[in-house]
Amino acid sequence: MRKYLKFSIAFLVLASVVACSKRERKAQYMPDMYVSVPYDADMEKGTTNASANLKPVAGSIARGQVPYDYADTNDGYEKAKAELKSPLAKNEANLENGKKMYGIYCATCHGKKGDGNGVLAQREKFNGIPNYKDRDINEGSIYHVIMHGKNLMGSHAGQLTNKERWQVVQYVEQLRNDLLK
Ligand code: HEC
Numbered sequence: 001m002r003k004y005l006k007f008s009i010a011f012l013v014l015a016s017v018v019a020c021s022k023r024e025r026k027a028q029y030m031p032d033m034y035v036s037v038p039y040d041a042d043m044e045k046g047t048t049n050a051s052a053n054l055k056p057v058a059g060s061i062a063r064g065q066v067p068y069d070y071a072d073t074n075d076g077y078e079k080a081k082a083e084l085k086s087p088l089a090k091n092e093a094n095l096e097n098g099k100k101m102y103g104i105y106c107a108t109c110h111g112k113k114g115d116g117n118g119v120l121a122q123r124e125k126f127n128g129i130p131n132y133k134d135r136d137i138n139e140g141s142i143y144h145v146i147m148h149g150k151n152l153m154g155s156h157a158g159q160l161t162n163k164e165r166w167q168v169v170q171y172v173e174q175l176r177n178d179l180l181k
Contacts, residue, residue, distance in 0.1 A: 066162040072148040084140030098171030114175035133179035
């Protein structure tokens with residue numbers, strides 16, 4: 001009996017020593033989590049065998065984005081002006097947020113009233129900013145100009161979501177109507 005006891009104690013000691021010294025991992029679960037591969041965002045497919053760095057399929061639309069099919073040309077401008085209609089209802093909430101966004105992104109040039117007398121115009125940092133009342137514009141053309149810009153004015157598509165753009169359009173139309181009074 002003692003012999004068995006000695007034997008099993010020896011076995012246990014040996015087993016724990018062997019078990020503890022075996023630090024090396026034989027199989028890794030999801031090795032990329034431990035050893036990450038530095039992908040370049042624009043890497044070609046097939047550079048590695050990973051599928052994580054594929055470019056989106058041509059024509060795919062990112063979540064929350066709305067495609068805009070009017071080209072950045074005079075024809076595109078005229079087409080947007082003729083066809084494009086706001087999907088938003090005319091109401092206080094939309095106007096309110098339009099005013100807020102206009103104050104952040106447009107008023108520096110166009111002025112609080114839309115008369116083209118913003119801070120940058122006053123300080124002569126930016127020339128050729130029109131008074132909205134002197135331009136024959138409508139909701140479609142204003143949206144188009146926010147998307148693509150026009151001459152010296154750059155695109156503001158990246159700063160505003162689709163909904164915010166239409167809210168700004170609503171507010172610019174109101175400013176223009178007030179200026180025309
Ligand atoms: C850096 C100055 C600047 C900022 C900021 C700016 N604009 Fe302009 N904007 C201009 C200039 C300059 C023009 C005149 C472009 C032209 O017709 O040559 C213009 C023209 C326009 C027109 C008239 C375009 C037409 O069809 O005749 C609209 C509408 C307009 N801007 C709206 C906006 C809105 C809305 C914003 C904010 C989202 C904005 N702009 C921000 C400089 C600016």
